[in-house]
Amino acid sequence: MNPLLPLFKRELLEFKKHVFPILLFWVLMPIIIHTLLAIPLSRLITMDIRYLNWSAAGIWITAAGMTAFLQSASRMRKIQFESQQIDALLKSPISNIDLITINIARGMMYGFGQFIVAILITSTLNHEYLSLGSFLILFIQMITLILHFSVLGTFVGILVSNGILFVNISFILFLTVTMGFGNFIPLKYYPPSFLSVINTIPTTTAFENVRSVILHNPFNWAGFLLTLLGTIFIGIITLIISHKIFRKL
Amino acid sequence: MEASITFKSVGKAIGKKTLLADLSFGVEKGSTFVLIGENGSGKSMILKLLVGLIEKDTGSVYIHGQDISSRSLETRSMCGYMPQNINLDEDLNIFDNISIHGQLHGLTSAEAMKSTLHWADLLGFTKYLKQSPYDQAYGLQRKILFARALVHDPKVILLDEPTTGMDPHSRSTVWNILDKLHYDKTIIFATQNFTEAERYANRIAILHEGNIKMDGTLERLIETTHGLTNYRLAFSKEPPQEFMDQLEQFPRVLRPRLKGLELEFYSRERQQFFKVLRLALEHDLADLDTSICRLRDLFIGLTEGGLE
Secondary structure, rough: OHHHHHHHHHHHHHHOOHHHHHHHHHHHHHHHHHHHHHHHHHHHOOOOOOHHHHHHHHHHHHHHHHHHHHHHHHHHHHHHHHHOHHHHHHHHOOOHHHHHHHHHHHHHHHHHHHHHHHHHHHHHHOOOOHHHHHHHHHHHHHHHHHHHHHHHHHHHHHHOOOHHHHHHHHHEEEEEEEHHHOOOOOOHHOOOOOOOOHHOHHHHHHHHHHHHHHHHHHHHHHHHHHHHHHHHHHHHHHHHHHHHHOOOO | OOOEEEEEEEEEHHHHHOEEEEEEEEEOOOOEEEEEEEOOOOHHHHHHHOOOOOOEEEEEEHHHHHHHEOHHHHHHHHEEEOOOOOOOOOOHHHHHHHHHHHHHHOHHHHHHHHHHHHHHHHHHHHHEEEEEHHHHOOHHHHHHHHHHHHHHOOOOEEEOOOOOOHHHHHHHHHHHHHHHHOOOOOEEEOOOOOHHHHHHHEEEEEOOOEEEEEEHHHHHHOOOOOOEEEEEEEEOOOOOOOHHHHHHHOOEEEEEEEEEOOOEEOOHHHHHHHHHHHHHOOOEEEEEEEOOOOOOHHHHHHHOOOOO
């Protein structure tokens, strides 16, 4: 039997056990971002389209991305630094890549669930509904971003044992995603020197692509592919590090 | 007998500290091998190394002829490991904790369920299967770890202080199970319990500072003492220093040590004992006990610089 199947089954059992708090989190996260971030900013920022409709993309990215990051990072930290479950798993005939794959899949599962709930909530709040075609394009763009955040979470979860440091990293990431990449404040408001830096980061383009679904603009597939390549690169680094950390060389 | 596990010049160091030093030994198929040693002597490390939780620096280790480095997935699937610490999954109930591990070792869902129920029944925790393992007593958590180690019917069973924290009834259940299993399995267990080691092991290895100081059957180990006997004299009040000074004059009275009101020493000659006894009678002797050297005495001798 493929060891990924029981590992995935374990994740489903945990999901089943905590289904109500998870659903509550999925519903509250986009509502809180919409209420505390998007609505106040909608009174300050003027643009061609309605701000709340435009910022829906930021809500999807922040909610789904942060959920994927936090789920994958906290699970990796828990099994490694808190419960020593890592030993129980590593004694089984599973490889490091299996363990990392399932951790990334976990982040993606929670991130994707959050994305679906967020899209339902923002569509209801903004009275804007996506066509099936737009949704499919959005799905492809978002799944790449969720994967990116999940891999990043696994990478951080393997390296950061200190709880305070992990909270700080998560907080900085939240601020960067919401405020630093044009997800809630259009990029035209940022100084040119800052733009010259963040425009070199492929993730900026990947975020832009999600907003393009709402704006009906063409996509930058190069940015999408570069984000995917960057994610694979972080994944490979995580795997290399895991060989040094998991089996205590 | 065919070898089940072979260690060849295995070394492991962390920083400047040597944890295993050029360790070589073999364990036969169908035998029960015990590792005894003080804390930090390398017992747990040997078990962790066999299940791939720790990588060795030098040497080779084989399980049923397969190298644990190049065939790690195969060798890990042959082993059932019970750790010293409780590392159960708090998000799963007891049943799922055991069943998922069976499935990770290649059992189907139905096989894992059957095996989990079988072990839960044998170890007497069927009624707790749907509960969280962390709501249970420590002894029961240890039994869950034991069941988890055996759920996939491993060829090699590795147990790190298996009965620590268990009540006498549970200890006896665990040893009865191992007694039945040892005919077609290789069992290695680490312990500090000399009685269990003497009673259940076919072979005993005494570890000290990452190496095996002595290895063999209990009879063979006892033979190496050449009839050394342990004597214990109890006094009703503490004997004076003069008495201890007099004992120093007997060269064949080995390792005399006064602990409170009890004097312990070793000797191979009865006459020496009688001489000490005569002296002791002058100083409120209350009781005495003699026994031939056992594992505990050998262990003390080997790890604390020798009995002689």
